Amino acid sequence: MKDVIIIGGGLAGLSAAWRLKNHNILLLESSNRVGGRVMSERRGNYWLNWGGHVYAGEGSATDELLKSVGVKSTPVPGTLSAMHLNGKLLLSGRVELYPFRAPMSWKSRLAMLTAGAKVRLAVMKYSKVAKKRPLEEPSVQQQRILDFMNNKTFSEFTGKLPTDADAIFRPTVSRSTGDPEQISAGAGVGYFDMIWSKEGGLSKNIIGGPSTLTNTIASTLKHQIELETEVLEVI
Numbered sequence: 001m002k003d004v005i006i007i008g009g010g011l012a013g014l015s016a017a018w019r020l021k022n023h024n025i026l027l028l029e030s031s032n033r034v035g036g037r038v039m040s041e042r043r044g045n046y047w048l049n050w051g052g053h054v055y056a057g058e059g060s061a062t063d064e065l066l067k068s069v070g071v072k073s074t075p076v077p078g079t080l081s082a083m084h085l086n087g088k089l090l091l092s093g094r095v096e097l098y099p100f101r102a103p104m105s106w107k108s109r110l111a112m113l114t115a116g117a118k119v120r121l122a123v124m125k126y127s128k129v130a131k132k133r134p135l136e137e138p139s140v141q142q143q144r145i146l147d148f149m150n151n152k153t154f155s156e157f158t159g160k161l162p163t164d165a166d167a168i169f170r171p172t173v174s175r176s177t178g179d180p181e182q183i184s185a186g187a188g189v190g191y192f193d194m195i196w197s198k199e200g201g202l203s204k205n206i207i208g209g210p211s212t213l214t215n216t217i218a219s220t221l222k223h224q225i226e227l228e229t230e231v232l233e234v235i
């Protein structure tokens with residue numbers, strides 16, 4: 001009898017397994033590799049990133065995990081924002097001004113600005129709600145975050161967007177969690193809070209590529225991980 005069964009060997013499952021490694025645990029992963037949406041490949045002195053590649057800095061949960069696993073990270077030089085839309089590549093300047101510089105119809109631009117302003121205001125509320133309160137249990141804080149704007153989906157919150165505006169919002173949330181129609185408005189807003197936050201934002205690369213992290217965890221816990229084992233039902 002196991003203490004804990006973890007389903008999925010993406011970053012979430014692997015971090016849970018790492019935290020619980022001294023218990024009798026088993027992690028079940030349906031594919032033939034761990035990492036999920038984190039994957040990198042070495043090419044000589046370089047590495048290619050196919051998924052999650054920039055990580056939060058000092059004091060963040062990810063930073064704590066990197067230190068605990070013994071994997072090194074380094075600040076990414078240069079600018080971290082860019083956008084390619086309708087044949088134009090924007091590599092500099094403020095993200096808020098991208099809708100004015102990218103080629104798109106005025107209808108899309110207006111929808112983008114309206115939805116962007118709504119998300120900005122919601123991010124301001126979210127950052128107050130998400131802030132840790134004195135003497136608070138982490139589970140209470142977590143529940144407050146989960147309850148934030150959880151009565152509608154992110155796409156219901158932004159409203160239906162024209163194609164170009166949708167093309168800007170959609171990949172930002174879907175690469176991390178789910179599609180705007182699947183995740184709560186609060187989860188989507190929380191994601192924008194993270195990417196717009198200057199202090200806690202994503203700013204570091206893992207030396208050797210992000211698979212260094214997932215593979216190091218997996219090799220340490222190899223007897224507690226079953227690959228090619230899909231969970232079909234949880235009773």
Ligand SMILES: Cc1cc2nc3c(=O)[nH]c(=O)nc-3n(C[C@H](O)[C@H](O)[C@H](O)COP(=O)(O)OP(=O)(O)OC[C@H]3O[C@@H](n4cnc5c(N)ncnc54)[C@H](O)[C@@H]3O)c2cc1C
Pocket residue numbers: 007008009010011012013028029030031034035036037038050051052053054055175176177202229230231232
């Ligand atoms: C192109 C791209 C760029 C990104 N950039 C960044 C970034 O720079 N910074 C950042 O922080 N995040 C980034 N992300 C997001 C980040 O990669 C994800 O949020 C994170 O990796 C998700 O981890 P997870 O464990 O929740 O899910 P996943 O990585 O999706 O892992 C889920 C795992 O569960 C397994 N699984 C699913 N169903 C079952 C089942 N029934 N039984 C057993 N196993 C199952 C899957 O095979 C998978 O391995 C990016 C994502 C993409 C795609």
